[in-house]
Structures are given as structure tokens and as C-alpha cells.
Amino acid sequence: MATPKAVGAPGAPAPPRSRRSVTGTRRTVAALFLLPALVLLGALVVYPIGYSVVRSFYDRSGGGFAGVDNYKALFTDDGIRTALKNNVIWVVFAPTVATALGLIFAVLTERVRWGTAFKLVVFMPMAISMLAAGIIFRLVYDQDPDKGVANAVWVGVHDTFAQASAFPKAHPGRDSPLEADGGGFITKEPVRAGVPVSLPLVGVAPDQMPGSAGKAVKARPEQGAVTGTTWQDFTRGKGVGTLGVPDPTELGYAGMRIEAVKDGKVVASAKAADDGTFTLPAAADGARLRLPAANFKEAYNGLDWLGPSLVTPSIIGSYIWMWAGFAMVLIAAGLAGVPRELLEAARVDGATEWQVFRRVTVPLLAPVLAVVAVTLMINVLKVFDLVFIIAPGSSQDDANVLALELYRKGFSEDQPGIASAIAVFLLLLVIPVMWFNVRRLRREVRR
């Protein structure tokens, strides 16, 4: 901007009156040109900020001066403290991981033939709105392995190593001879050889029974052996039927393991046949029969991605999915400006690829990396939509961040004072980062 002094060149003896009028005009013109921008900035940026600051010192209704009460609430309210803690986690992890991934992608795509295509794919999520990304990831993290791809993969991997059992929900019905025992069930009384044992359970739906299961039959007594039946004591549409006795359509628990336990030691074991009958050797005489817990192991249901403990990392994951592409593109642009000779010189000098990357590429890219990280930091401080959409109501409190808390306080709890205080606090948090960015930018221009 030309100052009036600069206009008046030294030693020019022009009449002061006309000069003043000239500068006056220039000022007016300048003001005129600046006016629209100033009005817009004032009305849309400065005034709201100013009013938020003022409002943050007033109470809920806006009528009474509250002093610093709202700011006190900021550091005593549990919800806001969680939000603050989560914001720190976000600011530390999201930009660094996104920048690191972006760097890796950028450096690697430089050397791949289909680099541009790869970049395009990685950048694609940026074209999706935060809201849509949130909806996508709400599904990705769905608890049900049939819906959520994250759990589908996790359960798939898990199940290749550990099989689920056939009777996860089986439990003793009423007046059962069995009682619970460490995840399995055990007879209350010791069994005798030659007296058939009944081990009825309920709770397995007919279409979830093993395919080989046949109609349950009462075991025949056998001398010198413990025989018995284990079956689903429930007839569809009729309930239990005859209690403790296999009814005509009831199915045997094919493949159920049975252990005979004496003084805490397994003395014999057997597997039920298709009709639910089993035979144990004479050693089982006087033992209690146990259906071990392995029979009843629940199907593995995957991780609780959106549960209280994993929800924040999960959402950060979705954020990185979106923004790693952005980091990659900026870093790739910076990479294009790195003089090739330097890299080649290093290689000629015998540096390994890792050394070239670590000692040459990264230092040269440092300014770009800083810009990317700082930009992401500002972006992360105001993160709202992803958290708002992905976290289910039950863990929204655990996933809380300042921007979301601001919204909740301001619009659903009718606490505009506290909401304004959060807004001012967020502004204070962003200012140092902004200042850093502006200063860096200025240095760049000077260079």
C-alpha cells in the first residue's frame, strides 16, 4: 500500500492544498474499495467473534453477567473434560498419521508406473463429504459381522483359528438335573452305572441344531457302563412337553461332549451320538457328568469398534482414510519441486534408498510436511461431523470432541453461555497454529 508520504516525493514543491486533495481522494478511493470486504468481514467474522466473547461472560438466559463461571464450567464439566482429552488425542494422532501416510504414498507413487492412478484412488475420499464418509464408516464399523466390514474381516480371521461351538445358547430348563459350572453345566448328583442319565437342555433353535442331529431317544441301561441322553428338551409350538423325557420330535445334541468328573478330575469322556445318547465306561460310576464349556462357546462377534474404548481411534481411522489423500497430493507436489540432482548425488555417493529418503528427501520436504501437518491440525481441532455421525448415541459421550460439545451445549441443552465459552476456547487453541502458519507464509514470501 502506498502511504501518503511515499506519494509525496522529497523535494517536490507542489502546492500543499492540491496535494492534500489528491491524497484525500486516494484515501477515499482506498476506503471505497476496501469497504465491501471490511463490511463483510466485520459482519460475518469480527462481529460474531466479538459477540461470542461477550456472550461467554453471560449466563444461560443472556440476561445476567456470569463472570468467568462459563469458563470454570469448561474445566469442571465431565463432558467437556472428555472432549478436551479426545481433542488432544485427535490433534496428536490424526495429523501425524495422515501426514506420514501421505508421505509414504507420495514417495512410493513417484516410482510406480501407475502412480497417477494410485494417487487418484487415494485422493478419491476427499471428493466425498464428511457426512457421507461418516455414514459409510458407521456401516464399516457395525457390530454385526454381516453388515460391518471391519468386523467381518476380524471375525473371519478369528474363526479360521478358533471354531465356534454348536450350542452357544443352550441352558438348563426348569427343574433341571444340571447346574452351571464355569461356563458349562454339571449334574447335581453323581451318576450310577446301569441307570440311564438324562441331560436335558433348552435354548437351541431347531434350525440351528447340527445337521446330523436325529430324534432323541431314551438311553437303554447297560451293565458296567453309564449311559444317558442329552437333547433339546423343547418341542416347537408346545414348549417343554414332558419334562426330562425326550418327546417324539425332540432332537438329540449330536456331538455334545460329556465328561465324567470325580473330585475335580476328568475320569472319562464321550461324545453324544446323533440321537443324543452316549456311553461312558464303568470308571464314570459315582462321578458327576459335566457338559464342558467348550460346547457352549458363543460365536465370536468381533470387536466393539464403536464401544467406549475404541470409538475415538475408530473415528480417527475414518478421518485418516479421508485426509491421507490430501496430504499425499500436497507432499507429491512438494516432491516434484525437489531437485533430482540432490537425490542422484546421494545415490552416486553410495547412499541406500532408505538413507536417501531419511537424509535427503524428508529434510527437503520439511516445509511442506509442516504445512500439511499444521493445516490438518487446524482441521482436526474443529472436527465435528465424523464424530457426530459415526458415534452411536451410547458412546457419543466417550467420543466427544470440543466442537461437538459446543453444538450439544448450544443447541440441545440450551446453554449458549457455556457454548460460547467453548467457542472462544477453541479460537484460542487455533490462534497459535494460525500464527505459526501465517509467519511461515510470510517468510516464504520474503524468500
Add this chain to the structure above:
Amino acid sequence: MRSTSSTIRTRRTVKAAATLAAGALALSLTACGGDGKSNGTDGGTGTKESDSSLALPKLNGTTLEVAAVWTGTEQANFKKVLAEFEKRTGAKITFVPAQDPIINFLGSKIAGGSPPDVAMLPQPGAVKQAADKGWAKPLGAEALAQLAKNYSQGWQDIGKVGGKQYGVYYKAANKSLIWYNAKVLANAGASEPKTWKDLLATAQTVSDSGVTPFSVGGADGWTLTDWFENVYLSQAGPEKYDQLAQHKIKWTDPSVKEALTTLAQVWGKKDWIAGGASGALQTEFPASVTQTFTGGDQPKAAMVYEGDFVQVNIADTKAKVGTDAKVFPFPAVGGTAPVVSGGDAAVVLKDSKGAQALATFLASPDAAQIQAKLGGYLSPNKNVDVSVYPNDVQRTIAKALVAAGDDFRFDMSDQAPQAFGGTPGKGEWKDLQDFLKNPSDVAGIQAKLESDAAAAYGN
């Protein structure tokens, strides 16, 4: 993707959406059933009711604005009611679509100097707020006369603020219903329970048959508060319910302990809740309904508790209301079965002859019957002919609502300050979610509820 995008959706919106679908469903049901009496509504809507005693002034040249959050079919049906009013009086009515929470929407309208003439407010708290701020105008003599004639004292009273009548409850919701998968209960040989003990027995039988008895949409806190309210209302009685709603007794009261302990008889059994507690806490309300009515003989659960608006979500499945999906009233935990309700009140914001006439009209059975015929709608108006409802399920629900007389109670969390009873992840919603996660810690949850309530009520 209603279920995923609506993490913070209030029950109002769910209900609106629900009723929308219910409307469509009800219409299609009538079409299938061929119920001669309630059929053929489309042609001459409401022309025969003109012979009623309702006297409306001539309002030629008057224009009125009505604001409500209703969308879709529900809005279309309501507009038919407004059209009838236009026909009778000659006034011209514009429907103003509002956003949730409507009280904030009205605030900005009033600040802008152009409030709608009449607004439909979904909570007693909102009516009170509107009256306290001086936005709402008391009802005139004609409207009061209609109210006195058609509404039980209870429904009149919740429209009152400081002894003055401000609201006409035009629309109601019955939130004391348990919907069940008919096939699963038949397979288990179980029957509809009348008492809490029967409910537990039924649940046990269903569980024995190999199906998880209950589906709970725990990701939305309001389904949990509704569970609690039904148990509490039936067990502790209406007086205590009112006191707790106004926070005149503490949440550490023994009656609350008893209700929570009772509730834990269902919530505390890990095999009784679809997905277990942690699964339920990630199940949103719409999914809790659909998973009960999909999966043939093996749905994820046999029963799901919620209000009449469940019909809408059932419409998303292949199940038919009345045959595959049936309903029974929430069983009596104490002496009598609870009736917890919700509703929308018409409130006059600009005191004019036209606005008062519209309030009068909405308080009359003439208006209610037009919308009742179209389905997806319940009226608390006791003079509405039950036979106009389009199907049996709807009739049962309406009968239960009217039969409750003055013993019904309005949704407690809707009466509470929003910070306690209406914010996801906060207050009562969050505390009951914690309770679902850990149903053995009754005392801890009571203490938490009390401290949250004290902060929100400011006493």
C-alpha cells in the same frame, strides 16, 4: 440410511417418519383387507361430518399460517384436515414446515416478527416455554368448550400452563406397547402376557425355544427411558410418576430403586437381549424393530418395546402388521397396566379470530376423524368414533389410549429439561445406557441419575 444418519435424531422425528410410513401401511392394509366400513376415504373426505354441532365463523379473506415438523404422508394428511377447515370457513391456510426442535424454530420466527398463527408443539415442556415467553396466547371460549366436551381432564390439563389453557392436544402417541413376532411366540407355545410375571415367563419360554426374547434399541437413549417410564408408572403409580417428572422426589427414592431392579430382571439377563448389552447399545431404534421382524423362524429377537410408531419400521420389513407383527399392551408391573403417551399440541401464537377458530376446529372430533381415517394417527379426543381407524391394530391402540382416561401419563423424559431427558449421550439417556451395560449397579445409577437431574433441573 435413516438408521445411520440419525444419531441425534429426536424421537419427534422418528415418530414423524414413523407415522408417515404407518399411514402408507395402514392405507395398503385397508386396501388388502377390504374392510368396507373404513374404506373409500379418498373420495369424499370429511364431507359428511358437516352436520355436527361445530360452529365456525366465516373467515373469507383471512390467511393463516400453521407450523409443524410433520413431513411426507403425515403432512399431506394434516393438510387434508386444513383443507376441510378452509372449505368450512373460507380462510386460506399455509402450512409452514418447521425443523426440530420446533421451539427454536419459532424463536427465530418470532424474533423476525412473523410468527405463524398456530404451531404444533410436541412436548408439554415446549408449550410451557412458549407460554412463559409470552409467545403462546390463551385459548378462546369456543375452543375451551370443544376441549371440555371432547377431552378427558388429563388431556386438558397437560395443555395448561399456570392454570390457563394454551394447548389443544390434536395428536397422541401410545408408548405402552410391546410388538412381537407372532410366529416366534407361536413356535415357542407362548401367549401374550398380561402381567410383568407373565412377561418374564413368556420371555423364558421364548428363550428356551432358542430365540432371544427382547430387542432393545439401546443406541438411542429414549427407548430406554420409555422402558423405565412404563415400569415406573405401573409400579410406583401416577402420583409418584408426576413427582419424579417434576423432580420433587429424588432419583435416589426407593421407588426408583424398585423400578430399576424390576427392569434388571429383563435387562440383566445377557441371553435375553439381542446382541447382549453391548450389541443393544449399538442398535438404533429402527434396527431394533427390523431385526425383530426379519429372519423367518430365527429373528434376532422375538419382542420389541415401543410406541405405535413402530408400525412404520415394520413396514420396512416383509412382516404384516396384524398377522406377522402383533402387539400387546405393556403388562402391568404393579396394580394396573401403564399408559405412557406423547402428543402434539396446537398452540395459538397470534391471537386472532381465525387462529382461535382453527384451534376450535382441531379440538373437535370432525378434524380428528379426517386424519384418523387416513391412518398413522391417534387422537386423544374421546368423541372420535373408533371405527374410523383403518385397521384393528390401530383401533386397539386407540381404544387403550382413550380407555386410560386420566390415568395416562405423558412421557417423563419429554417433560424433563432437554439436558436431562433429551440429549444423546447425556443425562437420563446416558445413565440408562450405563444401566443396560451394568444392570447390577442400581444404587450407582440412581446416584448418577440424581446428580444429572439436579444439575439439569437446577435444584
